[in-house]
Amino acid sequence: MNITDIKKEFPIFSNKVQNNDLVYLDSANSSQKPLVVVDRIYDFYTKEFSNVGRSVHYLAVAATNLYENTRSSVQKYINAKEKEEIVFTKGATEAINLVASSFGHKYLKEGDEVLITELEHHSNYVPWHYLRKSRGIKIEFAEINQDGEVTIDEIKKKINPKTKIIALTHLSNVTGAVLPIKEITQLAHSKNIPVLVDGCQSAPHMKLDMQDLDCDFYAISCHKMYGPTGLGILYAKKKWLEDLPPYQGGGGMIGWVKKDDIGYGDLPNKYEAGTMATAQVIAFDESIKFIKKIGIDNIAKHEEELIQYGEEILKKNNSVKLIGNPKKRGAVLSFTIDGVHPHDIATILDEDGVAIRAGHHCCQVLHDKLDLTASARASVGVYNTKEDFDKLNLSINKCKKIFNLK
Secondary structure: OOHHHHHOOOHHHHOEEOOEEOEEOEOOOOOOOOHHHHHHHHHHHHHHOOOOOOOOOHHHHHHHHHHHHHHHHHHHHHOOOOHHHEEEEOOHHHHHHHHHHHHHHHHOOOOOEEEEEOOOOHHHOHHHHHHHHHHOOEEEEEOOOOOOOOOHHHHHHHOOOOEEEEEEEOEOOOOOEEOOHHHHHHHHHOOOOOEEEEOOOOOOOOOOOHHHHOOOEEEEEHHHOOOOOOOEEEEEOHHHHHHOOOOOOOOOOEEEEOOOOEEEOOOOHHHOOOOOOHHHHHHHHHHHHHHHHHOHHHHHHHHHHHHHHHHHHHHOOOOEEEOOOOOOEOOEEEEEEOOEOHHHHHHHHHOOOEEOEEEOOOOHHHHHHOOOOOEEEEEOOOOOOHHHHHHHHHHHHHHHHHOOOO
């Protein structure tokens, strides 16, 4: 895999940041976009634009076909059984909210429990909190071990007769821990408990197979997969989409409307109310093609080597403390520097053109558990190199010098 050639596919790397070459280590936040994705959005708006699923004129039919072609591409890419199991949303956050609202409305009552983990992004906690307030449910947290992992034994310990759904991340955006989703799903299903997976951090970096994982719901963020912002995907088993009530009402999701009743549209239209993000959906097909052209296995191998390299050099750097030591680490390295606030770290690194994230990464529960107010995080994408981590390390040393650290 020729990373130099791949980097040329991303226009942003031809620009200077603070008079430096850009070292972008913030892909867990959002990935950069290859030119094919940017061009596809431009071409659609300038040459092909129409709303989808409404009119019968040429442009509308052509746009609808392109829109549905992306749905088929997603289905094949994640190995869903049917394309009707793919629902487009405005983001993974909305995908999780959809499940929490629809499932909660139909199946959760006062005293029922939802099992999540201490690793969860706020997007997989806050929607369940709403149900805690409105319906009186209880939220149970599976706890992390000393390595920043959540084990299947911990999940097993937390399940009880009141557990009605398990909602958990596939890959932690802080510790980098990869959870054993297939095994957890098998355990849950043996007790007739459905499983929702937040796949935001896993989807860009590892091969996905919904039929193998066998989870009931899986949420994906397209802007982390070299795709456009404002777009997410909910995979849901057909039986659930048929069973659950719609999340929103409006045009596009109805079958018929009368004064005294309403019938909902076929799947997946039932869950796609209003005008959808047509250009983003169509452009995301190019993101999938881009990933497939490189090969997800090649991407995973490349990023694993990068993370191992980054881990090695940061462990050798005095005052730097890595967060988590999972047996299987994904594409993130979170860290602190003794005596330096993470926001100061990020600001100083930015002066050298090194872009990282600082804060609680929308994981305050986890940071509270770790007794941290914030952390710094370097995360990788297909365009990163070992030289990027060398530059990160040099900038960290500059930061330490400013704060008189050894």
